[in-house]
Amino acid sequence: MAEKITAEKIFNNLVETLADSVPKQKSVSFFEEESSSVTSRFNRLFGRQKPVHHLLGGGKSADVLLWRNKKISASVLTVATAIWVLFEWLNYHFLTLVCLALVLGMLTQFVWKNASGLLNVSPSKVPRLVVPDELFVSIGRSIGLEVNRALRFLQDVSSGGNLKQFLLVIASLWAAAVIGSWCNFLTVMYIGFVAAHTLPVLYERYEDQVDDFVYKVLEQLQGHYRKLDSGFLSKIPKGRLKGKKHE
DSSP, rough: HHHHHHHHHHHHHHHHHHHHHHOOTTTHHHHHHHHHHHHHHHSSSGOOOOHHHHHHHHHHHHHHHSSSHHHHHHHHHHHHHHHHIIIIIIIOOOOHHHHHHHHHHHEEEEEEEHHHHHHOOOOOOOOOOOOOOHHHHHHHHHHHHHHHHHHHHHHHHHHHOHHHHHHHHHHHHHHHHHHHHSSSSHHHHHHHHHHHHHHHHHHHHHHHHHHHHHHHHHHHHHHHHHHHHHTTTGGOOSHHHHHHOOO
16 A cells, blocks of 8 residues: 555656646646636636626627627727717817708708709609607617616725725726826727727637736735735724624
């Protein structure tokens, strides 16, 4: 029995020595591939277990954000870029563009209506442009749901008792306020729109590398926090709140 244990230990030591001497690659060992796949399966960003497409809603909006249909995604991003260029670089105003568009539409309709009489052709019926009421209802409902969801999230964070999450949200809002002081609201919206159409698809393509990098950064931050806690925060005298609660 002792000989078997000794032989097993020698074999394990030999395998560990060879594994340390060989550079880590995906083709080195089947067990390394299996362990890395299991680790990547559970070590996802923010503990997520569902794919990115499902987290984004799983509908047509998620398809656009993840570039499932490249023509539609490119068209949406091009329209947003054109709007930003018109308002930000060319200094157009919203009312000016609306009036110019209405003038162009009225001129087109006037020419369409009267060209038949000039060309001695039977008059053609001018098409009516009608915006459906359901469009505005759906847009208003979607905006209302997102606003209520954001307010619910902020209220849950402020009353949830999670200090780290509370400080993270406060820091994010503070950073957004600073960025808003650097540029106007339209530019901030355009940056967010471009980020929404680029970051999810990049993360879906390189999610393993991003997750590893983020967790390494979080481990370093936790190490610095432990040092700060052991050196400074733990020495701060605490109050008697717990005693008052029990009383």
